[in-house]
Amino acid sequence: MIDWLSDLAFWIVFAGILFALRRQRIFWTVGALALLLFFNQFFTPGFFHLQVLDGHLYGSRIDVLNQGAKVMLLSLGMVLVIATGGVDLSVGAVMAIAAAVSSRLLVTQHQPPGVAIAVALAISVLAGAWNGLLVAGFGIQPIVATLVLMVAGRGIAQLITEGQIINFLDPTMVYLGNGHLFGLPFTLTLVVVMLLLAHFLVRRTALGLFIESVGDNDEASRYSGINAKQVKFLVYTFSGLCAGLAGLVACSNIKSADANNIGLYLELDAILAVVVGGTSLQGGRFYLVGAVIGGLFIQTLTTTFYAKNVSSDIAPVPKALVIIAVCLLQSEVFRTRATRILGPLQKLLNPISPSLHRQQPTIARHDSPEP
Amino acid sequence: MIRLNPKYIPLLATAVVLVAVFTTGSLLYPNFGTPRVFVNLLNDNAFVGVAAIGESFVILSGGIDLSVGSMVAFVGILIARLLQAGCDPFLAMGIALCAGTFAGAIMGCLIHFFEMPPFLVTLAGLFCLRGLGFVIYPESIGIDHPFYGEVLPQLSILVAPKAVLPFTAMCFLASVLIGTFIASFTRFGRNVYAIGSNENSARLMGLPIGQTKIITYALAGFFSAFGGVVATFYMQSGNPASFGGLELDAIASVVIGGTLLTGGVGFIPGTLMGVLILGLIQTLISFNGTLNSWWTKIVIGVLLLIFIVLQKLISRRAVTQL
Numbered sequence: 001m002i003d004w005l006s007d008l009a010f011w012i013v014f015a016g017i018l019f020a021l022r023r024q025r026i027f028w029t030v031g032a033l034a035l036l037l038f039f040n041q042f043f044t045p046g047f048f049h050l051q052v053l054d055g056h057l058y059g060s061r062i063d064v065l066n067q068g069a070k071v072m073l074l075s076l077g078m079v080l081v082i083a084t085g086g087v088d089l090s091v092g093a094v095m096a097i098a099a100a101v102s103s104r105l106l107v108t109q110h111q112p113p114g115v116a117i118a119v120a121l122a123i124s125v126l127a128g129a130w131n132g133l134l135v136a137g138f139g140i141q142p143i144v145a146t147l148v149l150m151v152a153g154r155g156i157a158q159l160i161t162e163g164q165i166i167n168f169l170d171p172t173m174v175y176l177g178n179g180h181l182f183g184l185p186f187t188l189t190l191v192v193v194m195l196l197l198a199h200f201l202v203r204r205t206a207l208g209l210f211i212e213s214v215g216d217n218d219e220a221s222r223y224s225g226i227n228a229k230q231v232k233f234l235v236y237t238f239s240g241l242c243a244g245l246a247g248l249v250a251c252s253n254i255k256s257a258d259a260n261n262i263g264l265y266l267e268l269d270a271i272l273a274v275v276v277g278g279t280s281l282q283g284g285r286f287y288l289v290g291a292v293i294g295g296l297f298i299q300t301l302t303t304t305f306y307a308k309n310v311s312s313d314i315a316p317v318p319k320a321l322v323i324i325a326v327c328l329l330q331s332e333v334f335r336t337r338a339t340r341i342l343g344p345l346q347k348l349l350n351p352i353s354p355s356l357h358r359q360q361p362t363i364a365r366h367d368s369p370e371p
Numbered sequence: 372m373i374r375l376n377p378k379y380i381p382l383l384a385t386a387v388v389l390v391a392v393f394t395t396g397s398l399l400y401p402n403f404g405t406p407r408v409f410v411n412l413l414n415d416n417a418f419v420g421v422a423a424i425g426e427s428f429v430i431l432s433g434g435i436d437l438s439v440g441s442m443v444a445f446v447g448i449l450i451a452r453l454l455q456a457g458c459d460p461f462l463a464m465g466i467a468l469c470a471g472t473f474a475g476a477i478m479g480c481l482i483h484f485f486e487m488p489p490f491l492v493t494l495a496g497l498f499c500l501r502g503l504g505f506v507i508y509p510e511s512i513g514i515d516h517p518f519y520g521e522v523l524p525q526l527s528i529l530v531a532p533k534a535v536l537p538f539t540a541m542c543f544l545a546s547v548l549i550g551t552f553i554a555s556f557t558r559f560g561r562n563v564y565a566i567g568s569n570e571n572s573a574r575l576m577g578l579p580i581g582q583t584k585i586i587t588y589a590l591a592g593f594f595s596a597f598g599g600v601v602a603t604f605y606m607q608s609g610n611p612a613s614f615g616g617l618e619l620d621a622i623a624s625v626v627i628g629g630t631l632l633t634g635g636v637g638f639i640p641g642t643l644m645g646v647l648i649l650g651l652i653q654t655l656i657s658f659n660g661t662l663n664s665w666w667t668k669i670v671i672g673v674l675l676l677i678f679i680v681l682q683k684l685i686s687r688r689a690v691t692q693l
Contacts, residue, residue, distance in 0.1 A: 087490070134676075143435065143490065144632045144679055151619055152672020158665040268494055281488050313509060313611070317502030320495040324481065327492070331485040 007048050025278040026290040033297045044307045056180040068299030069187035070246040072292045074270035076198050077242030079291035080235040082274050085215045085283030086142030088239045091270060093153025095247030095263030098124045100160040102248055103257035106168050113172035121244045128240015132233035157259035167256040177252025187249055199288055215283025273298050276326050377685050378636050381629030384681060385644045392651045400658050406534035413540035416650040418602035420543045423621040424550040425594025427642045430625050432587045433567040433634030434489035438496030439595045440617030442471055445504040446599025451512035451609025460518040468596045475592015479585035504611030511610035519607055539604045550639040563587055567634025623671055624649055627678050
């Protein structure tokens with residue numbers, strides 16, 4: 001009875017949010033999440049079950065929030081990088097480095113957890129700055145520049161842990177990924193704090209505008225007096241910080257640092273989260289909250305697979321289909337063709353005015369060679 | 372003094388690195404410079420090399436293919452399963468090659484017709500093929516077909532005393548030859564270079580953009596699948612979980628082989644050299660014995676960096692020369 005009531009309240013709130021967002025781009029992301037949750041409401045018994053233990057909330061939805069924190073953190077950094085027209089492939093490797101550094105300091109060097117966390121974050125920021133230097137300073141294509149650290153980073157992480165899996169039991173480090181605050185997982189607080197920080201940085205200062213203009217047209221923004229290089233350097237550095245945090249959470253979750261597996265393929269999930277969140281890979285306009293909800297969507301998808309006993313090995317197939325579907329929806333050509341077929345339905349389906357689409361560049365792409 | 376065309380500089384740099392690494396190895400270890408080590412090098416890296424040839428075409432056309440590793444694993448398990456079910460080995464290989472080419476063509480179509488970023492489409496391909504491999508069979512299957520056990524070992528040539536060139540290495544060298552021919556001596560190859568240099572001018576010149584792109588990805592799918600076939604020769608088994616991250620090795624080989632990642636500049640023999648450099652580094656580290664194997668990744672990363680910066684400098688000089 002209580003469950004039934006809380007579910008109803010949940011859906012009413014969710015419907016209210018959806019209604020409020022009906023004219024926003026992130027409506028589609030939240031809508032996709034709603035569809036997925038709706039599926040679980042009816043076809044996954046126990047998915048909506050919530051219970052209170054020792055004053056903390058537990059349940060599948062809380063698990064999604066806790067486990068999704070890594071992807072949400074990564075996508076916060078990634079969305080800004082993608083907004084400048086770049087991409088950061090090294091986040092998974094940076095996660096492994098942060099995990100390796102912190103646990104090495106904690107266990108082998110017997111440093112206090114505060115020092116371990118601070119040094120790990122500082123090194124992640126440094127790694128991000130390195131990417132920024134390559135992209136902004138040397139003008140190297142982002143995919144390639146970050147590929148260097150993606151390949152070498154895991155090797156560096158393994159060098160730091162000396163190829164061992166380092167286990168730790170320090171309460172502060174364990175709290176990071178497993179603790180509770182206000183009855184909710186601490187990781188959620190971490191995500192919210194980072195989201196607010198990012199939001200403040202890009203929406204309360206001119207930085208967000210600069211990022212969008214650099215992503216739209218690098219040259220033009222430079223001519224209008226924006227220091228494009230500085231902006232790019234900054235977003236890669238921020239992405240490094242986010243990756244470092246995600247790495248700390250990841251190793252705290254499992255109470256050990258495994259340089260081989262921490263953050264493996266997570267860069268792909270983060271990119272996917274950003275794309276699902278409505279940000280185009282071509283750069284320009286970006287959706288911070290959309291990216292975080294995109295991360296939540298991906299985690300919900302993963303948790304749904306687990307709940308439905310889909311083998312984690314086969315799970316990539318539906319994930320791939322989702323990527324293709326989302327990309328198709330974003331594709332200009334597909335939309336135009338769909339419009340022709342659907343015709344009158346289009347106005348109903350698409351809440352954004354068509355004039356907005358036409359402004360997007362159709363020929364220039366971030367991966368096409370410079371003219 | 373002969374003025375060197377800037378497009379040959381990366382290739383030359385690759386050759387210098389290859390010779391330098393090989394000489395270092397020969398000076399440090401007495402048995403390093405023997406033909407046997409070299410033949411083993413070709414054998415051990417054959418499947419990476421074959422896949423890297425396909426990757427070269429995609430990168431030359433200005434795209435990228437991330438699905439290589441999954442494709443090799445998928446083809447491996449497909450062949451192993453078909454052979455287990457009593458299929459003729461040649462039929463199994465044919466089916467695998469067709470499946471690979473078809474998957475590549477689908478990715479090419481998505482990229483061309485819907486103008487989707489190659490990065491994302493091939494990423495979806497990576498996930499999809501990896502999962503499909505597990506759908507075929509979730510565990511490793513050993514191959515005990517007589518063709519693999521008895522015929523293959525005989526298909527080798529004695530190239531030098533104590534050095535037998537196995538069939539896998541021959542497949543690799545044949546792929547390099549075929550790849551070089553397609554890239555440098557066919558109309559399709561020229562179109563690939565043209566699209567990679569500047570897609571808009573290629574379109575304005577009236578070159579068949581769509582056809583070329585789709586064939587490029589289909590070709591990459593074919594070579595990846597062939598890499599998978601070679602991998603079954605080498606491993607004598609198929610495993611859906613294997614070869615994760617092979618795409619990175621392939622891309623690294625192509626870049627270290629002097630192909631510009633922006634497309635349009637590069638040579639297939641360069642990829643052969645890139646694969647050999649990567650293999651030599653691994654051999655060097657295993658000869659040393661005390662260095663940990665993860666140094667390989669760091670050295671590859673550093674080499675990648677050097678070549679990328681070198682490419683940047685060259686392309687910048689080429690622009691100023693214009």
